[in-house]
Amino acid sequence: MDVYLPIANLSVNGLVIIGLGALTGLLSGMFGVGGGFLTTPLLIFYGVPPTVAAASAASQVTGASVSGAFAQARRGGIDYHIGAVLVAGGVIGTGIGSLLFRLLQALGQIDTVINILYVLMLGGIGGLMAHESITALRAQRAGVPLPARKRRHHPLVASLPLRWRFYRSGLYISPLAPLLLGMATGILTMLMGIGGGFILVPAMLYILGMGVNVVVGTSLFQILFVTMVTTMMHALTTRAVDIVLAGLLLVGSVTGAQLGTFFAQKAKPEQLRLILAVIVLAVALRMALGLGYRPDEIYTVVPL
Amino acid sequence: MTVASRSPWRLLVLLACLLLTGARDPILVPEISQHEIQVRQGFTGADLLLFGAVLSPEGSRAAQDYDIVVVLEGPVQSIVLREKQKIAGMWINADSLEFRSAPSYFAVASSRPIAKIVDDKTAAIYELGLKWLQLSPIGVIEPREQQRFSAGLVDLMRRQGLYREDQGSVKISGQVLYQARISLPSSVQTGTYTAETFAIRGGKVVASAITRVEVKKEGFERFVAVAADRNGWLYGLFAVIVSVAMGWIAGRLFALV
Numbered sequence: 001m002d003v004y005l006p007i008a009n010l011s012v013n014g015l016v017i018i019g020l021g022a023l024t025g026l027l028s029g030m031f032g033v034g035g036g037f038l039t040t041p042l043l044i045f046y047g048v049p050p051t052v053a054a055a056s057a058a059s060q061v062t063g064a065s066v067s068g069a070f071a072q073a074r075r076g077g078i079d080y081h082i083g084a085v086l087v088a089g090g091v092i093g094t095g096i097g098s099l100l101f102r103l104l105q106a107l108g109q110i111d112t113v114i115n116i117l118y119v120l121m122l123g124g125i126g127g128l129m130a131h132e133s134i135t136a137l138r139a140q141r142a143g144v145p146l147p148a149r150k151r152r153h154h155p156l157v158a159s160l161p162l163r164w165r166f167y168r169s170g171l172y173i174s175p176l177a178p179l180l181l182g183m184a185t186g187i188l189t190m191l192m193g194i195g196g197g198f199i200l201v202p203a204m205l206y207i208l209g210m211g212v213n214v215v216v217g218t219s220l221f222q223i224l225f226v227t228m229v230t231t232m233m234h235a236l237t238t239r240a241v242d243i244v245l246a247g248l249l250l251v252g253s254v255t256g257a258q259l260g261t262f263f264a265q266k267a268k269p270e271q272l273r274l275i276l277a278v279i280v281l282a283v284a285l286r287m288a289l290g291l292g293y294r295p296d297e298i299y300t301v302v303p304l
Numbered sequence: 305m306t307v308a309s310r311s312p313w314r315l316l317v318l319l320a321c322l323l324l325t326g327a328r329d330p331i332l333v334p335e336i337s338q339h340e341i342q343v344r345q346g347f348t349g350a351d352l353l354l355f356g357a358v359l360s361p362e363g364s365r366a367a368q369d370y371d372i373v374v375v376l377e378g379p380v381q382s383i384v385l386r387e388k389q390k391i392a393g394m395w396i397n398a399d400s401l402e403f404r405s406a407p408s409y410f411a412v413a414s415s416r417p418i419a420k421i422v423d424d425k426t427a428a429i430y431e432l433g434l435k436w437l438q439l440s441p442i443g444v445i446e447p448r449e450q451q452r453f454s455a456g457l458v459d460l461m462r463r464q465g466l467y468r469e470d471q472g473s474v475k476i477s478g479q480v481l482y483q484a485r486i487s488l489p490s491s492v493q494t495g496t497y498t499a500e501t502f503a504i505r506g507g508k509v510v511a512s513a514i515t516r517v518e519v520k521k522e523g524f525e526r527f528v529a530v531a532a533d534r535n536g537w538l539y540g541l542f543a544v545i546v547s548v549a550m551g552w553i554a555g556r557l558f559a560l561v
Contacts, residue, residue, distance in 0.1 A: 004347040004490060006525040007532055011348045011490030063547040067555025108386045108397040116394075228544045235540025239532050243543055250547055254554030291394045299456040304382035304402060 007242035021252025029260020036194035055234035077217030079168035090226035093186020126280035355483035378409025379495030
């Protein structure tokens, strides 16, 4: 099935793109992450220009997180209060991200920066997740329950001025902390085309110290809005959102996401986390090798 | 002399005219299988047939052997070509060169290897071959560096199917008619493409003529490209609404299962 992408200016096999969407959708349904970290590199690998890939992947993440966010909202898993602060930070972040994107593009270093960010982020988070899930699985096998982790925010967060009460999260902290966190994920979303869920969730747990029952829902809420803003930002600045590409990805990913949720209910959370950690580490490794090995193309053409 | 014949009848009338005039050089009558390529949904590239006739001024037939070279060139663009180098163990963009007029597409087809048809000087003047592509870099650049970048660009574009050289693909029959098939990949840019045909004898270009092909997006593809470019707000909003709606509908549908 040949489909011509009017913005990317090339013809692709539509089924391959739908399959790609389904794969990342499956991940997002199973693990609650956007899956953008996989879509963007795979699209680039398939021959889609990097800017178009990042811009169109953002709208795919929107689609994949919608149904999850609705489901979480119904069971009261979203702290709208802290969510709004995160979204505000995210919007500022996408603005900064779009300026950075243009600056790096002009310097010709956008690809390198994206690659290095991927290696650092995915390598770090993947390593942490792997470590944590392996310890948890070992403890289960030995029959000794892990000592319950004390829920508290990072000392740095406590040192920030101004304090607000976030009831659902059970927090009394400075709103600057979630604002900064939102900004960081906003920048990453703009640069890497990812939702930032796999950064946001651990940060909410271990830096902000939010309650486990509202973490996933609130992160989905933030991702939903930030990816919407990112899509708008790309539509206005880089003009690289390919609606046909996004549509194909969406068809795959919304279906995949539903299947993923179904599978997720049948597996142990520790095992799921270990699988996700392995996937994340594999992508990071591939990216790291890509930086070190001689690339296929030494030259790249950029329109002036 | 420009020729825009669209039917065999016009060609015949033209032939008659040519018989009456008494020019010395042979005359080239080029034609192209389609003057407009529409980029629509399902576009996977196009095959162009460039054909025509070489006529001697005296008769209907060019009694001598000619060689034919066809050059199809896409719209030129200003580009930055970046070169990766290994720095601190990583391959990153280190050097770059700007070109004012790099063709987005360039194909050369000839009846025999170009080196056997013309000498280097003539080939360079008429840009007969990828080796002779004039890219006009911006700024003062060392010739060696320029050569390295030009070679890099040609190699890259060649592997993307946007630059091609097919020596010996032009068929000449009966010393009069020639034909060449040139294909365009789906990643071609839209714009006006010029096909220049050269008739060459004894190392000299004795006749040349130009025809044009328009490559343009049509229908939905055109609408999308224009909307993305001119109405960023509406386009972005539409993309957001589509993604939210699709995610929501899928959630609803699967809830029923």
